[in-house]
Amino acid sequence: MNLITTHELAVYAGETQLLQPMSLTLSAGERLTILGQTGSGKSLLAQAIMGNLPSSLRCTGQVELFGETVEERFRPALWGNKLSLLPQEPWNALSPLMKVGNQLVETYRWVAGQKKAQAQANAEQVLTDYGLASSDHKRVDELSGGMAQRVAIACAMAGGAPVLLADEPTKGLDVSRRDQVVQLLLKQSDQGALVTITHDVAVARQIGGRVMVMKQGVLVEDGQAEEVLNTPQHPYTQSLIEADPVRWPKGSETHFAEQGDALIQVNQLAIGRGNTILVSDLNFTVHTGEVIGVVGDSGCGKSTLGDTLLNLTPAMAGRVERFSSADQYRWQKLYQDPTAAVSHAVSLRTLLMDMVSLHKVDTDRIEPLMARLGLDDDLLNRTASQISGGELQRFCMLRVLLLDPVFLFADEPTSRLDPITTREVSQLLVDAAKEQGCAVMLVSHDPALIEKRCDRVIQLTT
Amino acid sequence: MRALLLKRGLQLIAVAWGVGTLTFLLMRALPGDMAYRIAAGRYGMDATDTTSADIVRAELGLDQSAIAAYGQWFIDLLSLNLGRSLVSGSLVIDELWHMLGHSVSLAIAGSILSLFIAVPIGLASAWKGGWLDRLVLSVSTAMRALPVFVIGLLMIILFALEWQLLPVAGYDTAFHLILPALTLGLSMAAVSARVVHVEAKRVFGSTFYEFARTKGLTHVQAFRRHGVRNIAVPVVAFFGIQLITMIEGVVMIESLFSWPGIGHGLVHAIFSRDIPVIQGAALMMGILFVVMNTLVDIACYYLDPRGGQLQ
Numbered sequence: 001m002n003l004i005t006t007h008e009l010a011v012y013a014g015e016t017q018l019l020q021p022m023s024l025t026l027s028a029g030e031r032l033t034i035l036g037q038t039g040s041g042k043s044l045l046a047q048a049i050m051g052n053l054p055s056s057l058r059c060t061g062q063v064e065l066f067g068e069t070v071e072e073r074f075r076p077a078l079w080g081n082k083l084s085l086l087p088q089e090p091w092n093a094l095s096p097l098m099k100v101g102n103q104l105v106e107t108y109r110w111v112a113g114q115k116k117a118q119a120q121a122n123a124e125q126v127l128t129d130y131g132l133a134s135s136d137h138k139r140v141d142e143l144s145g146g147m148a149q150r151v152a153i154a155c156a157m158a159g160g161a162p163v164l165l166a167d168e169p170t171k172g173l174d175v176s177r178r179d180q181v182v183q184l185l186l187k188q189s190d191q192g193a194l195v196t197i198t199h200d201v202a203v204a205r206q207i208g209g210r211v212m213v214m215k216q217g218v219l220v221e222d223g224q225a226e227e228v229l230n231t232p233q234h235p236y237t238q239s240l241i242e243a244d245p246v247r248w249p250k251g252s253e254t255h256f257a258e259q260g261d262a263l264i265q266v267n268q269l270a271i272g273r274g275n276t277i278l279v280s281d282l283n284f285t286v287h288t289g290e291v292i293g294v295v296g297d298s299g300c301g302k303s304t305l306g307d308t309l310l311n312l313t314p315a316m317a318g319r320v321e322r323f324s325s326a327d328q329y330r331w332q333k334l335y336q337d338p339t340a341a342v343s344h345a346v347s348l349r350t351l352l353m354d355m356v357s358l359h360k361v362d363t364d365r366i367e368p369l370m371a372r373l374g375l376d377d378d379l380l381n382r383t384a385s386q387i388s389g390g391e392l393q394r395f396c397m398l399r400v401l402l403l404d405p406v407f408l409f410a411d412e413p414t415s416r417l418d419p420i421t422t423r424e425v426s427q428l429l430v431d432a433a434k435e436q437g438c439a440v441m442l443v444s445h446d447p448a449l450i451e452k453r454c455d456r457v458i459q460l461t462t
Numbered sequence: 463m464r465a466l467l468l469k470r471g472l473q474l475i476a477v478a479w480g481v482g483t484l485t486f487l488l489m490r491a492l493p494g495d496m497a498y499r500i501a502a503g504r505y506g507m508d509a510t511d512t513t514s515a516d517i518v519r520a521e522l523g524l525d526q527s528a529i530a531a532y533g534q535w536f537i538d539l540l541s542l543n544l545g546r547s548l549v550s551g552s553l554v555i556d557e558l559w560h561m562l563g564h565s566v567s568l569a570i571a572g573s574i575l576s577l578f579i580a581v582p583i584g585l586a587s588a589w590k591g592g593w594l595d596r597l598v599l600s601v602s603t604a605m606r607a608l609p610v611f612v613i614g615l616l617m618i619i620l621f622a623l624e625w626q627l628l629p630v631a632g633y634d635t636a637f638h639l640i641l642p643a644l645t646l647g648l649s650m651a652a653v654s655a656r657v658v659h660v661e662a663k664r665v666f667g668s669t670f671y672e673f674a675r676t677k678g679l680t681h682v683q684a685f686r687r688h689g690v691r692n693i694a695v696p697v698v699a700f701f702g703i704q705l706i707t708m709i710e711g712v713v714m715i716e717s718l719f720s721w722p723g724i725g726h727g728l729v730h731a732i733f734s735r736d737i738p739v740i741q742g743a744a745l746m747m748g749i750l751f752v753v754m755n756t757l758v759d760i761a762c763y764y765l766d767p768r769g770g771q772l773q
Contacts, residue, residue, distance in 0.1 A: 050676065052672060052675075052676060079675060079677070079678050080676070080678015080679070081678060084676060084677060085673075085676040087669055087672070087673050088669075092668070092669040092670060093669050093670055093672075093673040094670055094673070095670045095674065095687075095688045096670065096692065096768070097691050097692060097765070097766055097768070098687070098688065098691075106683075106687060107679075110678070110680075110683050111677065111678030139767075139768065141768055152673070155677050156673075156676075156677055161678075
């Protein structure tokens with residue numbers, strides 16, 4: 001029996017077509033991966049099937065679930081028991097004030113209709129299986145992204161729905177967590193159907209089954225995973241696959257560590273927040289023109305290391321010695337989430353010009369740098385909310401690079417970007433280091449990216 | 463928690479001193495001879511002349527310098543002695559205690575009414591949106607724009623004079639509480655209905671609320687388990703901000719409805735320059751304000767422990 005069948009399912013905002021009419025079928029035990037960059041309409045397809053599109057959007061076509069056509073307004077009755085959606089950004093998907101254990105218990109209790117004791121026993125069992133036994137009594141703000149995602153998967157599956165739609169389930173997770181999450185999804189979808197939406201080619205490979213590649217609401221390629229991913233026909237698919245860090249060409253082999261002057265020397269450094277020490281006994285030297293990768297599990301103190309080197313957080317013990325007397329503003333940081341690092345109240349031009357006049361930057365340098373960063377002058381007239389995350393991150397880089405930094409701590413600058421943009425942004429960072437003689441520390445959860453972009457790596461372990 | 467209580471204790475002392483000193487200065491700055499005013503308060507306007515004013519002056523030692531009077535008040539305050547009323551001669555603390563009961567019952571009744579008005583209206587306008595939202599917004603804006611005594615007057619005109627359902631003013635029966643409490647409740651609900659509306663919209667539109675629904679909870683379950691508490695946090699915090707509106711409203715409403723609470727007492731004491739009562743009443747309001755804010759902070763902490771520690 002077909003679990004999902006769509007006939008000419010399309011999504012419109014007013015008269016603008018956001019998703020071209022799509023027809024697909026999926027039967028029990030089948031897996032479908034929808035691959036594409038952000039803004040390609042992948043999430044809309046999942047929401048259109050689920051029946052929870054924002055009220056400003058309009059949906060045409062038909063959705064058949066379990067062999068029957070179900071109108072959009074009747075689909076909520078199927079949620080949880082028949083049809084479930086694993087949303088993006090698990091941190092925002094879990095209720096902020098309720099302990100995560102209770103969020104799972106309530107699903108067994110009220111959705112699966114189990115008795116209280118049994119619901120509790122089930123929830124406990126699943127959390128233990130997922131390696132979350134000690135997180136039962138925590139709230140979501142006390143969990144890492146990977147832990148929150150596992151809880152969200154458990155909640156989405158607790159109602160026993162045979163059809164699971166997973167929207168970017170691995171966004172922002174490091175590789176080991178990503179593989180764990182994919183394994184969980186595969187295990188859960190043994191009997192039912194799994195629709196995964198992702199921009200990560202590696203995830204599509206692991207899940208297998210069918211792959212549909214989408215670009216701006218249009219289906220560009222469709223077929224079995226091995227076929228599409230190994231011999232892509234459409235140029236867009238090819239560029240997506242090429243953008244996977246594993247396939248990037250290795251940068252120059254020169255080790256600047258031996259050429260540049262020492263910039264920062266760290267001796268027996270211990271870093272931490274509040275009264276908690278996260279990492280101790282750090283010893284390393286940063287040289288000008290060098291790109292150093294920083295890796296480690298989430299929550300192990302990567303951001304804290306940056307803040308300590310930048311003098312934003314006091315060191316818990318040990319010494320950070322600077323061999324440059326450059327002004328404090330030339331020791332810079334690039335933030336993980338650009339939307340949180342930029343004011344949304346005024347235009348980007350105002351933000352840029354404020355900085356230019358404060359630090360007396362030569363305005364002739366702006367235009368060529370913007371061209372290199374692929375930023376249109378037109379963009380500066382908009383506010384931060386009106387441009388994409390990738391564009392905003394490149395704007396942040398523009399601001400930082402105009403200040404001629406001597407040291408730049410880039411804290412997961414690409415984790416919210418799609419692979420094509422990631423490749424460009426990370427290459428620019430490396431170029432900046434080499435050309436401006438700036439030392440760059442690059443934090444990333446993607447080992448392939450670190451390997452391809454960095455001269456050497458610092459591994460943080462607690 | 464201990465740090466919070468300690469900090470609030472210090473604030474309480476600062477507020478007590480500040481309010482007392484400020485009222486003292488303001489009373490001294492009022493025009494007219496204080497002795498005449500007090501005599502008028504005691505014996506009535508007609509019986510007030512130079513002789514009776516002089517008697518009052520001599521009896522109460524009004525000749526002493528401002529600094530001496532202030533010093534005396536301050537020493538008395540340190541020994542928790544609020545003094546005696548210049549008009550009635552009874553202990554200020556007894557008078558205040560009597561008035562406090564009336565004020566508190568009015569404030570509580572008004573706050574509860576405001577919640578019963580604001581919560582359903584705010585939720586309904588967030589849920590339904592459209593014309594209901596616009597209607598509620600217009601009414602709220604109009605209500606907020608009206609001074610509270612105008613709302614009170616409208617209540618009197620409608621319920622007491624036109625329809626003759628409720629007494630105009632006074633405090634004999636429980637019915638006398640209805641109009642003042644309703645006036646206070648309406649003026650508070652004008653703003654808090656909008657706060658409930660905005661917060662409910664935020665929660666209903668949030669990813670976690672949507673996930674609660676897509677994982678299978680019904681509307682009612684999702685609202686009860688994930689809506690109420692998340693909406694309540696900012697609404698309770700806003701209630702703390704609204705306390706100032708409430709105390710302001712209580713003064714106005716008590717005068718308008720002759721409700722014998724602290725606000726009413728304060729206004730009368732100002733007319734007759736009964737300084738100990740004025741200072742006592744102002745002090746009591748200041749203390750109430752700090753205490754209630756502390757209660758709101760504690761409630762917020764238990765509703766939303768994410769802040770970690772109370773500050």
